[in-house]
Amino acid sequence: MLILLVAMLSLILFTIGLYGVMTSNIGIKMMISIEILLNSGILNLVAVGSYYYSSQPMLMALFAIAIGVVESVIGMSLLSAIYRKFGKISISLLKEIKW
Amino acid sequence: MFIYAWLIFISPLVGFVLSYLVGIKYRNWSGIIASTSIGLSLLFSYLTYLQVNASGPIHESVHWFYSINYGIYVDHLSLVMVLMVSFVGLMIHLYAMHYMGKDPNRHVYFAETALFTAGMLGLVISSNLVFFFLFWELVGLCSYLLIGFWFFKPNAASAAKKAFIVTRVGDLLFLAGMALLYTHLIGFTGLNGSSPLSIPYLINNAGLVAAHVGKVTLGIVSVLFLAAAAGKSSQFPLHVWIPDAMEGPTTVSALIHAATMVTAGIYLVARLFQIFQASAPFALESVAILGAFTAVFAGILGLVVNDLKRILAYSTISQLGYMLAAIGLGGFLTIGYSGVAYGMYHLVVHAMFKALLFMTAGSLLLAMMELRDVRRMGGLWKRMPVTVTLMFIGAITLAAIPPTAAYFSKDAIIDAAWTYFTGSGYGFISFLPWLFLVTGALLTVLYTFRMFFLVALGKPRSKLAEEAKDPPLHVQIPLFFLAAFSLGFGIWQSHFYDYISPSTPIPSAPIYIEAIPWAFIVIGVVITYYLYGTERWKHFHFSGNPLYKVVKNKFYIDYLFTNIIAERVILPLSAAFSTFESHYNTSVDVVGHDTMRLGTFMRRIQDGIIRNYFVVLISGISIIFIIMEILRLI
Numbered sequence: 125m126l127i128l129l130v131a132m133l134s135l136i137l138f139t140i141g142l143y144g145v146m147t148s149n150i151g152i153k154m155m156i157s158i159e160i161l162l163n164s165g166i167l168n169l170v171a172v173g174s175y176y177y178s179s180q181p182m183l184m185a186l187f188a189i190a191i192g193v194v195e196s197v198i199g200m201s202l203l204s205a206i207y208r209k210f211g212k213i214s215i216s217l218l219k220e221i222k223w
Numbered sequence: 224m225f226i227y228a229w230l231i232f233i234s235p236l237v238g239f240v241l242s243y244l245v246g247i248k249y250r251n252w253s254g255i256i257a258s259t260s261i262g263l264s265l266l267f268s269y270l271t272y273l274q275v276n277a278s279g280p281i282h283e284s285v286h287w288f289y290s291i292n293y294g295i296y297v298d299h300l301s302l303v304m305v306l307m308v309s310f311v312g313l314m315i316h317l318y319a320m321h322y323m324g325k326d327p328n329r330h331v332y333f334a335e336t337a338l339f340t341a342g343m344l345g346l347v348i349s350s351n352l353v354f355f356f357l358f359w360e361l362v363g364l365c366s367y368l369l370i371g372f373w374f375f376k377p378n379a380a381s382a383a384k385k386a387f388i389v390t391r392v393g394d395l396l397f398l399a400g401m402a403l404l405y406t407h408l409i410g411f412t413g414l415n416g417s418s419p420l421s422i423p424y425l426i427n428n429a430g431l432v433a434a435h436v437g438k439v440t441l442g443i444v445s446v447l448f449l450a451a452a453a454g455k456s457s458q459f460p461l462h463v464w465i466p467d468a469m470e471g472p473t474t475v476s477a478l479i480h481a482a483t484m485v486t487a488g489i490y491l492v493a494r495l496f497q498i499f500q501a502s503a504p505f506a507l508e509s510v511a512i513l514g515a516f517t518a519v520f521a522g523i524l525g526l527v528v529n530d531l532k533r534i535l536a537y538s539t540i541s542q543l544g545y546m547l548a549a550i551g552l553g554g555f556l557t558i559g560y561s562g563v564a565y566g567m568y569h570l571v572v573h574a575m576f577k578a579l580l581f582m583t584a585g586s587l588l589l590a591m592m593e594l595r596d597v598r599r600m601g602g603l604w605k606r607m608p609v610t611v612t613l614m615f616i617g618a619i620t621l622a623a624i625p626p627t628a629a630y631f632s633k634d635a636i637i638d639a640a641w642t643y644f645t646g647s648g649y650g651f652i653s654f655l656p657w658l659f660l661v662t663g664a665l666l667t668v669l670y671t672f673r674m675f676f677l678v679a680l681g682k683p684r685s686k687l688a689e690e691a692k693d694p695p696l697h698v699q700i701p702l703f704f705l706a707a708f709s710l711g712f713g714i715w716q717s718h719f720y721d722y723i724s725p726s727t728p729i730p731s732a733p734i735y736i737e738a739i740p741w742a743f744i745v746i747g748v749v750i751t752y753y754l755y756g757t758e759r760w761k762h763f764h765f766s767g768n769p770l771y772k773v774v775k776n777k778f779y780i781d782y783l784f785t786n787i788i789a790e791r792v793i794l795p796l797s798a799a800f801s802t803f804e805s806h807y808n809t810s811v812d813v814v815g816h817d818t819m820r821l822g823t824f825m826r827r828i829q830d831g832i833i834r835n836y837f838v839v840l841i842s843g844i845s846i847i848f849i850i851m852e853i854l855r856l857i
Contacts, residue, residue: 146837154833219831 130171137164151203151213155196162192227270228281228297228348231305232358234263235341239334246330253330254320257337261316264344265309272302282423284350290409292418296350299722300567304347304490307571311482311578312340314701318582319474321698322589326472332372336478339365343483347490352401352420359397359455359487363390366484370471382467389464393454393488400447407436422494429497441502448495449510456488456543459517463781465540469532469595473588476532477581480539481574489546489570493563496553504554508652511551515640515659518544520778522666526673527774530595531584534674535577538621541663542573548656549636555643558730564723565639565730569632571719572620572712576629579705580617586610586699587678590691597677600688604679607693611679613702618675620709622668624744628712635716637661637740638730664740668747676755 137160144157166185173181203213210217238260246253275281275297284294297305316336323329342361349355364387371383401420408419413431417424425432433441452458457465465485469476479485492499492510499506518541525537546566553562587603587610588595604611620627623634640657647653683689693699720727731737754760765771776782828839 142837142841146834215833218833 127171127175131168134164134168134171137167149215151206151215154215155199155203158199159192159196162188226281226283227267227274228295230267231264231271231309231348232341232345234267235260235337235344239337239341242337243330243334246333250330253333254316254323257333258313258316258320260337261309261313261340265313268302268305268309271297272306275299275302282350284421290418291353292351292421293354294350295348296423297348300493300563301347303567303571303723304486305344307574308340308343308347308482311574312478314705315474315477315482315578315582317701318585318698321694322474322585323472332472335365335368336475339369339478339483343487346487350422351418352422355422356397356401360394362484362487363387363394366468366479369475370468372471372475376470379470382470386464386468389461390454393451393461396447396454397451400444400451403440403447404436404444407440408432411435425495426497429501432498433501438503441498442506445499445502445506446509448491449506449513452488452491452547453513454488455491456485456547457540458513458544458547459520460780462517462521462540463784466533466536469530469536473532473581473585477578477585480536480581481578485539485543486570486574489543489550489566492547492550493567496550496560496563500554507551507554511548511554511656514544514547514551515656516544517541518548518663519659519666522663522670523774524777525670526666527771529598531587531597531674531678532595534597534670535580535584538667538670539577541667542569545633545636545660545663546570546573548660549639552639552643552656555646557646558639558642560724561720561727562639564720564727565632565635567723568716568719569636572628572632572709575705575712576617576620576709579613579702579709580621582702583610583614583617586694589694591687594685594687597674599685600678601681602683603688603691606683606688606691609693609696609699613699613706614678615675616706616709618671622671622744622747623664623740626713627710628708631713631716633664634740635730637664638732638737641732641736642730661739661743665743665747668744669751672748672751673755676751680756681758
């Protein structure tokens, strides 16, 4: 029963993150939403691991956290590059670099 | 021991570069440099001659690529050629300094002639057929450049192109012959590490090669080589380029006809004589028949031409036919390698007197302002006594009147043909060479003296001929040398024969057969003097005669090549191919264009709005999940 609750929490977090990514225009807000998305996934993994008394999902969760850190660093450096170029961080500015 | 033979062709190569570079600034020096370089090759040839006499044939070869070597091979045959080419080349270069003395581009001319001579000398002493072919092509290229030296004349430009294309036909067949020989010989254990196309290997082991390759295949190879020789030496039916090649400077014609170009083909057949001999008998028979036929054919054409240089050109074709026939007669057992000796002797003698004739013609044309029509000359013996006397010496040598050198060389060939006829059972085919050659002797006398009498006797028939004068005596010194050789070279006949092939018999025939050429000489001189020594020829009009028309149009062979083969066969083919190519081109363009258009359309999906990407991403994943669920339910 508890696993269902945790899964529901994870689903709610995922939906919030997705909503944030799709509606935000500001880069920092988008990064935060992506982190929420990632964490919802990790939460799900941890829940499954504790339910089955297995350590492998936990390992995978640790791995995902490490990847998430790296991903956020890359994202932040991209955003700072955009800031240096345009003077503000607005995702719609990136339209100009298509094709 | 230092091998001088390498320097024989390297010296004119250096002369080629130097005479051009120096000539840019000092035009008059280029001729001197070119002549010096060729004089040096004459010197080196002589030193090589001494070396070969002392220690036998020289063979040096260096590995080049795969199993092809480059190097030099000097034996008696190539020595004779090298000495002849460098000597006659030197004489022509010395005379050209006078003849081309006023031309603004004479440094280019001398550079090209030096390269031409270098190509020919390299061809003669090269030890591998591929290396040989390299120089063969160099000679072809230089002939193209020199025939078109006065490229501003449209005739000269088209003549150069014609010469290049026609000789290319022969070159292609030469290449085919080499490839055929190479594919059959590669991997043959009898090679003993030598290159399959090495000339000394081929001529020393011809029997072994024939046994391995097969006599008929080797015969096909030989016929391909004969075709190459026909292209270079302008034998029927590839003779069409040489009369047009007269558009170049006259000294170039002398060089082409005497020393450098046309003798290359004869030399190829003589060089590979052992291969021809070891293959099926049809190889040497076709050499003999082709040569003898060309001797008559070109003689007939020479009778109706009015251009001074073209008459000489046809006489060259005819004399080359004699040489080829002599070599071909070597297929007959009792003649054997002596045939090469007969042919080479005639080649050397011909080089001397043909260079002489062309250079005297050059003097005449300088006086006549390049007006080459013999009908407009006349009476020049009184006005240009030295030149026309030298021409007379050339003419009697060409007509083989005893005791000039050509009498010895040509009569030997005709008698050898008679020996061939009697020795091979009086067959009709074996009668043909003698018949052709002896008819050719009559024709030679006729066209030679027709030309000579029209030039020398009678009254001047144009203003230019009235005012013609001899060139200064010192520029004619080379001509005196050549005239002396034309007259006196006959005393070395048996020496020469023995030098090429030891203990060569001088062919003889019954006295009534020997007398036929003599009778022809008398008949020919009488007829031509009766007609052309006086003004009687003006009353004869042949232009309505159909036979005359056929001969005048060169038996329609040029017509066949240009109007039928080129226009009706090659042009439609090339048009068809070009249509095909343009369609193919369009199809490639259309594919590229349509791909671009598709790309222009498709890239609209990537609009740069990140939100839309997420929509596509999420919906895609959702669709995949839905499909997976459906699949699981089923």
